[in-house]
Amino acid sequence: MKEALEKALNFEKEGFEFYKKIAAEMQNPLAKRLFESLAEQEKEHMKKIKEIYESLDFAASSNQPATAAGIEEELKKIFFELEESRRKMPLDHLEGYKLAMEMEKKGYNMYREFTQTAASESEKKFFEALMQEEKEHLNSLDNVYRFLTDTPTWYSEEESRVWNWMV
Template identity: 30%
Template sequence: MDVCEVMQKAIELEVDSERFYTNAAKDSSNPLAIRTFEALAEWEVQHERLLRDVFDKAEATQSCPMLTELDAEQVDMMAEAGTIFKSALEDVQDTLAHDPTLTGAYATAMQKERNAIAFYKSQLDEAQSEAESQLYGFLLDQERGHLNLLATTEEYLNDTKYWHFKQEQWIVTG
């Protein structure tokens, strides 16, 4: 696949994920899940814009632009997770209860992220230039961060007390 073909497929993945996250946020009543899905939807829109920019530049020059030529922002997912948790917990004063209806949404969301990870990993493995390697590596890192955020918030929602215990253990043991 050339860069333009990869970008078309990647744009489809990002648009589909953004649509899913937007709907999942609307369907949820849990503040943490809502904020998680809203943040993910926003990041997927940012990725779509980036990919369209790559597509336009690649189509014009017949080569992948360097990551430094693009408006690509590296999002620190764990810092963002902290912000999401803090905001959600302020709304409910640490009384988030497990919502069994979220199980399916989280399972689907994590599968979407795994699919994106597999796609970008395969493209990274087949990259024909340093520019492609940088781009696919960047996107791969972002999708891994999304999966980590989903896993972290799902774990919290499923077992809040154990999640706090694990966080305290990490602080104690480093």
């Protein structure tokens, strides 16, 4: 559990830094606000993870802390699978959304794996809650991305949800 919490904390920290970077590069006020909001939510996730981490007694546990190198390797798999040239280029708003959606999917999958190896029901529920947060982030990003890339279809889909009683 300790290693999973450390990975989760580092993942959320990287997410916070990633979203702050993208927000700073955005010219579109909608995009800037969305990425700033996601950064703040990642900060809240870090706070929750720290609270759980600090509440656990690892002194009596036989689990040794994960090495920094081990955690770093895991994070590299998640964050740096992108081609190096793609990671370093300035982001336009659509590329920022694509990268963010990719990151949220990877976070969701990581937390899903943690639920499968959870040692207790409370651990499982905690990671399921983080999965749900990642899913909500992905849905928000996807919604705005669809609006920006195919506005007429987005409007028709949204109207059909609101006015579905007319169908």
